[in-house]
Amino acid sequence: MKTFEYVRPASVPDAIAAARLPGAVYLAAGTNLLDLMKGGVSRPDVLVDVTRLPGLDRIEPLADGGVRIGALVRNADLAHDAAFANAFPAVAEALLSGASAQLRNAATVGGNLLQRTRCAYFYDVASACNRGARLWLRRASR
Amino acid sequence: MHHSISLTINGVRRDIAIADSRVTLLDLLREQLHLTGTKKGCDRGQCGACTILVNGRRINSCLALAASNDGVDITTIEGVARGDELHPLQAAFIAHDGFQCGFCTPGQIMSALGLINEGQAGADAERIREGMSGNLCRCGAYAGITDTVLEVQKKLTEAGERRAA
Numbered sequence: 149m150k151t152f153e154y155v156r157p158a159s160v161p162d163a164i165a166a167a168r169l170p171g172a173v174y175l176a177a178g179t180n181l182l183d184l185m186k187g188g189v190s191r192p193d194v195l196v197d198v199t200r201l202p203g204l205d206r207i208e209p210l211a212d213g214g215v216r217i218g219a220l221v222r223n224a225d226l227a228h229d230a231a232f233a234n235a236f237p238a239v240a241e242a243l244l245s246g247a248s249a250q251l252r253n254a255a256t257v258g259g260n261l262l263q264r265t266r267c268a269y270f271y272d273v274a275s276a277c278n279r280g281a282r283l284w285l286r287r288a289s290r
Numbered sequence: 291m292h293h294s295i296s297l298t299i300n301g302v303r304r305d306i307a308i309a310d311s312r313v314t315l316l317d318l319l320r321e322q323l324h325l326t327g328t329k330k331g332c333d334r335g336q337c338g339a340c341t342i343l344v345n346g347r348r349i350n351s352c353l354a355l356a357a358s359n360d361g362v363d364i365t366t367i368e369g370v371a372r373g374d375e376l377h378p379l380q381a382a383f384i385a386h387d388g389f390q391c392g393f394c395t396p397g398q399i400m401s402a403l404g405l406i407n408e409g410q411a412g413a414d415a416e417r418i419r420e421g422m423s424g425n426l427c428r429c430g431a432y433a434g435i436t437d438t439v440l441e442v443q444k445k446l447t448e449a450g451e452r453r454a455a
Contacts, residue, residue, distance in 0.1 A: 154293065154311040154357050179353045182314070183334050195311070197358050224347075228410070248424025249405065251335060253347045254354065 149185045156197040160204075166196045174198050176220060177254040179247075180263045190264065204258075207232055219258025224249070226257055295360035299323070300369025308356050315359055316340045316351035319366060327367035327396045331426070338425030341397040341404070342366050348404025350424075367396035370403070378445060379403060382438040390429035401425045402439045406446060413447075415440060 154175075157163040167174060171193025175181060184190035198204070204220040207229050215232060223243050226232055233240035247255065265271075293308040299319075306318070316333070319325045319342070328351060331339030335353040342351045343365040370377045379399050382388070389395045405411055405421045418439045419432070427435065 149312050152311055154355070156358070175355070175358065177353070178355055178358065179335055179350070182353045182355065186334060195355075197355075199358055224408075248338065249408070249421055250338060250341055250348050250350045250401065250424045251353075253404070254349045 150188075150191050152185075152192055153194045154197065155194060156200060158200070160201055163196055163198050163201060166194070169194045169196075172196055174262075176256040176259040177222075179251050179255045180259060184264060189266075209235075217257050219256060221257045222253060223247075223255045223257060223260060224252040227252070293357045293360075295357060297359070297361070298363040299325070300365060306356075311355070311357055313356045314352055315342065315344075315354040315356050315364070318356040319351065319364075325366050325368050328400075329393055329396055331394070331397075336426070337394070337397075338401055339394050339397040341400040341425065343400060343404055343407075346404075346407055348401050348407075365400070365403075367400060370399060377403075379406075379438065379442050382442050383435075386434040386437045386441070387431065388434040388438040389427070389431050394425060394427045394429075398422070398425050398427065398435055402435075402442070405439065406443055411439070411443065413440065413444060418443075 155166050157166050163174070166172060173181065173190070173192040173195060175195040175197045176199055181190060185192070199220065201220065204218040206218045207221055207226060208216040209231060210216055213235070215235065217226060223246070227240045227243035243252065246252065293311065294305065295308060296303060296305045304323070306322070308318070313322075316328060316330055319328050320330065328342055329339040330352065331337035333352045335350040338350065340351040341348050344354070344359065344362050346363070371380060379402050383395060383399060388398065401422060401424060405418070411417045411421045415436055418436050422435060422439065
């Protein structure tokens with residue numbers, strides 16, 4: 149793994165400023181990023197650790213029936229949140245179908261969405277999977 | 291760049307200097323603190339040999355940067371027994387032949403501890419197998435491992451019910 153500078157800003161504005169440094173990327177749990185860095189796929193110069201930023205680990209029900217999920221909520225915590233699992237059982241089940249318990253305990257929802265996906269099928273629009281399936285259906289209906 | 295962090299490891303608070311930002315909790319435990327019970331298998335979060343508890347939750351220590359984990363409470367396999375008295379999980383691993391070569395065993399035991407803490411598996415063997423699926427065993431001792439976790443979970447649940455009664 150290439151060397152990097154590690155910084156841990158105390159506030160969201162400081163973190164955004166730090167992320168503008170050349171070669172900077174955000175670090176949450178690191179379950180995806182560290183793996184990519186060990187393989188030399190990702191080679192950041194600065195890691196901006198956002199794990200201690202306040203207020204980003206909340207699961208808030210909204211008046212319209214939706215839910216606001218903080219970027220630092222752990223996958224396991226979201227899946228096991230009783231109100232969330234009751235309102236969105238398919239999402240909770242999908243979360244528990246991903247990775248392992250160790251990874252789900254560490255991985256954050258924000259990091260999950262920002263993963264650099266390397267699965268070939270994910271990028272293949274002809275493959276009946278993920279967004280590829282939707283594209284295929286759209287083409288088929290023309 | 292040097293970082294200074296403090297960790298509570300198996301109940302003992304330690305102030306630790308980290309010479310290199312790249313150091314993971316796994317390498318810190320093994321290379322710097324000489325707690326070699328935690329094993330390095332794949333080093334990529336896939337095999338579970340490096341499983342430890344951080345603030346009571348099981349994680350892969352190979353994918354956790356030490357600098358980012360300043361202030362956490364860690365339990366490793368070295369902190370599981372009480373002196374010469376084995377933890378019930380350790381004794382049950384022996385009784386059920388839950389290993390052959392033993393390389394994955396510290397990770398299996400820490401993962402089982404985490405699973406029992408999480409309270410999600412119940413007395414269902416299939417759910418225990420799923421809950422332990424982040425720990426690979428090349429010797430294929432899975433049947434013994436599942437029996438071990440089933441038995442210990444049952445014992446601890448019964449003990450809890452006796453205390454509550």
